[in-house]
Amino acid sequence: MSDALLDLRDVRKVYGDPDTGLVALNDLSLTIRKDEPEIVTIAGESGSGKSTLANLVLGFTRPTSGQIMFDGTDVGNASAKQMKAYHRQVQAVFQDPFGSYNPFYRVGHVFDMVIRNFKLSSNKTEARQMMEEALNAVGLTGDDVLRKYPHQLSGGQRQRIMMARAYMVKPRLIVADEPVSMVDASLRASILDVMMRLRDEGGISFLYVTHDLSTAYQVGDRILLFYQGTLVEHGKATDVISNPQHPYVQLLIDSVPKPDPTQRWQGEIILPAEEELRTAHSTGCRFVPRCPHAQPACSAALPPAYEVGPRGHRAACILHAPPPQA
Numbered sequence: 505m506s507d508a509l510l511d512l513r514d515v516r517k518v519y520g521d522p523d524t525g526l527v528a529l530n531d532l533s534l535t536i537r538k539d540e541p542e543i544v545t546i547a548g549e550s551g552s553g554k555s556t557l558a559n560l561v562l563g564f565t566r567p568t569s570g571q572i573m574f575d576g577t578d579v580g581n582a583s584a585k586q587m588k589a590y591h592r593q594v595q596a597v598f599q600d601p602f603g604s605y606n607p608f609y610r611v612g613h614v615f616d617m618v619i620r621n622f623k624l625s626s627n628k629t630e631a632r633q634m635m636e637e638a639l640n641a642v643g644l645t646g647d648d649v650l651r652k653y654p655h656q657l658s659g660g661q662r663q664r665i666m667m668a669r670a671y672m673v674k675p676r677l678i679v680a681d682e683p684v685s686m687v688d689a690s691l692r693a694s695i696l697d698v699m700m701r702l703r704d705e706g707g708i709s710f711l712y713v714t715h716d717l718s719t720a721y722q723v724g725d726r727i728l729l730f731y732q733g734t735l736v737e738h739g740k741a742t743d744v745i746s747n748p749q750h751p752y753v754q755l756l757i758d759s760v761p762k763p764d765p766t767q768r769w770q771g772e773i774i775l776p777a778e779e780e781l782r783t784a785h786s787t788g789c790r791f792v793p794r795c796p797h798a799q800p801a802c803s804a805a806l807p808p809a810y811e812v813g814p815r816g817h818r819a820a821c822i823l824h825a826p827p828p829q830a
């Protein structure tokens with residue numbers, strides 16, 4: 505039996521022709537273990553492939569090549585029946601909770617639909633208890649919100665309700681795509697707290713997609729930084745952000761004050777939009793056109809992820825290649 509909850513093996517997604525189309529995700533391998541619930545932050549500029557990765561893991565789109573395994577099931581080749589079972593275990597929370605609510609439905613109805621869809625209960629009292637428990641886990645109560653319509657809720661409440669809705673299904677993984685982008689800094693912190701609580705008390709792992717590195721730093725678990733669909737650096741968020749090793753990540757992080765690991769960080773690093781269009785069949789490091797250290801070898805082949813620090817800190821840059829053996 506594998507220890508992996510989620511196991512991505514060389515997952516590649518090309519939009520359009522597989523040989524000449526746009527490589528949105530380039531041969532990504534990533535494992536989240538069953539016995540170590542964690543919040544894995546997926547970060548990168550706009551267009552770097554974050555949502556593509558989220559959609560692949562949710563089974564909304566299939567990989568061009570490679571495999572996505574979830575607790576032994578091949579998600580890329582799952583049947584409709586297997587996908588329904590899969591979505592009990594892997595829930596999604598999206599960027600704009602407004603978009604996912606019908607404005608004429610009360611919150612209670614949204615929860616009812618989930619209970620019916622996943623056949624969580626056929627007993628009204630038990631169903632109400634489930635809603636209450638899920639809402640309590642995100643710091644809300646049924647009396648506060650269940651009879652309300654979406655427009656009667658704050659952005660932070662809506663976002664927490666989406667978390668509660670996902671949590672009620674008791675998934676093992678939540679894919680949260682920009683869940684804090686619509687809310688201000690203090691609410692953002694409270695939603696991060698909810699995620700950390702669900703990780704610690706509920707044993708739920710998260711794929712947390714964001715372009716705000718400060719929130720990844722607050723969470724502290726692993727971070728993966730993407731540039732044009734390629735993973736350029738990964739490790740513990742605190743290690744990567746306080747000691748970035750890839751020139752792209754250094755450029756991003758050097759422009760902001762260093763966070764103090766002893767303090768809860770209030771800073772904000774919002775990644776800019778991607779400026780250049782990637783070339784569909786480029787071979788080398790995607791960052792070459794913007795890299796202050798670029799050398800001819802960088803364009804020859806995509807560099808592997810070299811070890812650059814403790815606790816799995818790796819960067820895909822030839823500056824970190826070990827010296828050739830004599």
Ligand SMILES: Nc1ncnc2c1ncn2[C@@H]1O[C@H](COP(=O)(O)OP(=O)(O)OP(=O)(O)O)[C@@H](O)[C@H]1O
Binds near residue numbers: 519548557
């Ligand atoms: N269905 C699609 N068809 C063709 N190209 C697509 C499709 N979806 C995404 N892309 C392209 O793939 C690349 C990666 O997009 P993706 O949405 O995954 O990036 P992202 O990092 O999530 O960006 P953002 O932060 O803006 O949401 C982009 O260049 C995008 O234009």
